[in-house]
Amino acid sequence: MKISNLNGTPDLHHEPGSDLFLSDAVVAGLPGPDTEDEQGQLGGNHLSRFVTLLVFHIAVLSLAYFLSFELRFDGDIPEYIQRVFFKTLPGVVLIQILSLRLLGGFYGWWRSVSFADLVALGRAVLVAIVLILVADVLFFPWLLIPRSVVLIDGALTIIFLGALRSLWRFTREHLFRYVGVDPAQRSFVVGAGLVGERFIQQLHSHPELGLHVVGVLDDNPRFRGSFLAGVPVIGRVSQAIDLAQIHNVRHLLIMSNSLPGKRVRDLVKKCHGEHIDVKMIPSVDEILGGAFQMRIRDVEIEDLLKREPVQLDRVAIGEMLRGKRVLVTGAGGSIGSEICRQVLKEEADLLILVDRTENNLFRIEQEIRRCRATVPIVASMADVCDLAQLRPLFEQYAPEIVFHAAAHKHVPLMELHPGRAVANNILGTKVVADLAAEHRVDRFVLISTDKAVQPTSVMGASKQLAERYVHSLGQLSNSTAFIVVRFGNVLASDGSVVPIFQEQIRRGGPVTITHREMVRFFMTIPEASQLVLQAAAIGSGSEIFVLDMGEPVKIVDLAREMIRLSGHTSDSIKIEEIGMRPGEKLYEELFAEEEEVLDTSHPRIHACYQRFFDVDEVERTIAELAQSVYDPREVILRKLSEAVPEFSQERELVGANFLSQSEPIAQLANQSENGSPS
Template sequence: MSYSKRLILLMGIDSVIVIFAIYVSNYVASSSFSPFSYTLAVSAATLFTCHHLFAYRYKLYKKVWRYASVMELLSIFKAVTFSAAITMLVQGLLAGQIYWKIMLITWMMHMILIGGLRFSWRMYRDKFVHRIGNRKRTLIVGAGSAGTLVARQLMQNPDVELYPLAFIDDDETKHRFEIAGLPVLGGRDKIRETVDKLSITNIVIAIPSLKKRELNEIVQECSRTGAKVQIIPMFEDLVEGKVSVNEMRDVQVEDLLGRDPVELDTESIRKYITGSTVLVTGAGGSIGSEICRQLAVFSPRKLILLGHGENSIYTIEMELRSIVGDSIELITEIADIQDRAKMFRIMRMHKPRVVFHAAAHKHVPLMERNPEESIKNNIIGTKNTAEASHEAGVETFVMISTDKAVNPTSVMGASKRIAEMIIQELDGRSRTRFVAVRFGNVLGSRGSVIPLFKEQIRKGGPVTVTHPDMVRYFMTIPEASRLVLQAGALARGGEIFVLDMGKPVKIVDLATNLIKLSGYDLDEIGIQFSGMRPGEKLFEELLNENEVHEEQVHPKIYIGKATLSDEMAEITEILQHYEKWDRLVIQDRLLQLANRKQTKKLIVV
């Protein structure tokens, strides 16, 4: 129904109610003046006029009554009460007396009929129009403000496929009570029992304040039921209308890391990024592109996006231009970090203050089969970029490394450790501050295990895990990128920064959770153990035994021991002769060199 038709209908119904109420009240009260008296007619006209004026003032005709609540009832109360009060004032002035009994009955009838009509419409829609029908039977975990809002929106919105039947909440004071017309059946220990009893197919977790560890525990309990588990958007976004309940997202694996994301010191980052020229190598990759997104928040004067793949660089350029417009000068450079002359030319041309070196080969099995490429990209490419930065007078150079560089068993890990050695050595003779950042597996990055698992699940399984005991440290792409930016702020020169990523996660548990979160049983998809690949370890380390130091210099920041031996002669020999060597020889030489007990200052963030 259009707004104008709805307005005319409501005004017409209200007009009938107003006139009906005052005349019936007169009859019920056995008034001394007749139904046709002048005083009654003026009272009716006054009440009629005032009602519509106050209805306009309190927007009674603009409210959507299927969502009526206490606030709408308060608006009706004000409109009816003020209308009656003014009518009584007119009676006193006109007749010299106020007909209290008539006006009291009129007020009561007015409230009952005006309010009752509107709330009856809501009750009718809730019970008959929006009954569950073919909608999915849903359990809401969390009976607080967010859960109540979600329940009401789900019940009142027929376009949403979910329909709530009950709440679960750990607050015992809410148990056995009803909220928004739904029973609170108990704490999280009742989830499986409730799902079975009510034939629940979907579970919505509506507790925005949950810590990651608690969320993990609740999701684990929900996953045992076989119901699909989802999480509401941010509560503030729901209240402000930025998103609706039908935009609930599935639980992501990063929600189950068992710890809250690490938040770092953005103010110190702002001081060295804002107004500066910043260059990012590998800017089109998973980490590189996220570094660029986060750099844009700090308003550098110029941001140089350097990468070898034109499509990925074009994609991040277009994304950033849509966000920052002309507020930041964006420059794209299609270049290979193995091209030494071009890297020097680019550095001289732009003279960046800060360089984030994210370009690298990172796939362990591929680098095992192609060790020479690992040398060319990860070692020579880093050396070219670092020395070009030194020559151009860059203030801070941050290199992306990996936990696989600790006691490496793979060519990729060894190449990254040797790259760390190169920038540590260069830091000792350069005015540029050279630092490296070590972190574990990045959830959702290209080639990481999560996209592979998701694709295997999409195809019906099985999900392949190399070994049942394999564990890895995990972090999110934003966490990894923030750490890289933080490293530049903390850099004094020569450090290797490591994020404290909590406890390592078993890969088989990760696969199991992902299968369940995708709405499947473990028996439907299955997990197949394929055996460890060349170069892999059962567990990764963040620091080796020579790098551990207990001295705390800042909350969550530790500094390691500082000893450094000189292996540059051997590195130079490898770079000069690797093209003549057999691949097995290259692997052996890289691993021997990378596993030397060579340490420098380390800071754990």
């Protein structure tokens, strides 16, 4: 892979989406690939480095062996002992070389030495001592090697090699760090800690990356005045711009999860004005999450909206999922696929993937198989509306937990095709929920949306009826815990506002919004999925849980931030207001007025309680809607309004003139606000 320096052309921005890669295992201090050998092979000098190391070790080991005799005999070595030295020197050095090579004692010379390297060195020397003593006693007793000499030799070997490695590290980190450094390579790291220290060590060892860290910023006072890999912690994050000007810094490297999204937004905005490049470093959670490579990456919109990391009760989630058979509908969608990834971490007994979209199902199945997950998986291309397709899955695999994430979510498309919203979102939910009750599933979890509250769209009304049916089942069921989890928009889901804006920016604009005052709640896909699992673990049945979405975000502000992150200005990429369309609201609500809101054991999960819905009445309503799935659009809208009183029918119908505009229907739908999770 080609890695470009920052001080020339091409630079870090020479390709959209380009990243700089380092071994995630090395940065995290975990067992990883043979970094030294890999670098040597890439540079074509692996053999020369090995020969250099071999000659160096032979010289140091020979010196240590000679000095061990000198120390043992106080500098007056008898003549016959001198003969023992010369006879045994080749064999002793050979055993030590082999032990060092096989047990990792050779590694680490071309990068910063770590405690793990010193442990490997000590282990290799200890094994060599044992082998030498065994060989002396069993095979060459006539050589008469003083055993104290062998022990002294081992101690000297550890001291010499350890000291030389430490000296090499000090030389690289302190004496030669800024030799020939271009000012354009000077960088700050935001966030002190173990991963930050490992990361800085790797940058010192890889000058080809073109980044030289001259200071660390952290708000924790305990780090003030300390050093990370020889780099001083020089101030607080709020001082970043002032300190960058003092130290002539051109790059800011932010540890992911070290700052909340609002502070990242403010920092990016200030750095943009000072022409300081900002990039993100994955956190230890991301590194340990299974990705083979970690990357220094550009700041993404998720970083600007990120909140404090979710603290999960892993014990409760593990108890819920471990050894259980889990079925996920909509498994290929944004939320469904992430729930599958989270379930894999909890050692479930079986994971059943259900999705009617061939490509989505294939993609998530292949991803899971590439991970070599120990959890067996079953991929079934089935439609949640088709009882005949789903029943065999329940009969054959007997799922114990069901996450129902399958849904139609795009607001304008559902306005055009309300029959599909009724069929998939209402009837599909009823089919899966009824099967869960029939087969006495432990937990059934419905993924819902804030658009179900005071709905003005077909999609929102259909999801409210789905909520109502699941809630009514939960009030009667003694065997299955029926749980609803409601939340707002998720970033970067299929068809959501983020990828739409990205595509519009890529085309050169304009970025289209429907109203400058429109606001939405946003949450990242992993955060939403983790909280869904937490809510499922908390729930005992018949609850509607609502996730804490944080502060609402203006869509126009989101557009401005994305334009700025792409390297453009408001002059080069225009924002165009195209007007609200049927089904859209200026703002979304998480709770209905009549709902009672209570806290739960988790600070980001709230519970709301509705009035009792008679399941028979809800079933009659759904049955009437089922009869109208293929009726004219106006008939379905009227019946939805009768079933959901809050659903407003005072909306302009999308007629032929509207559909004849230049944009195709699919694009028309995609340019709306972000839909509910799928």
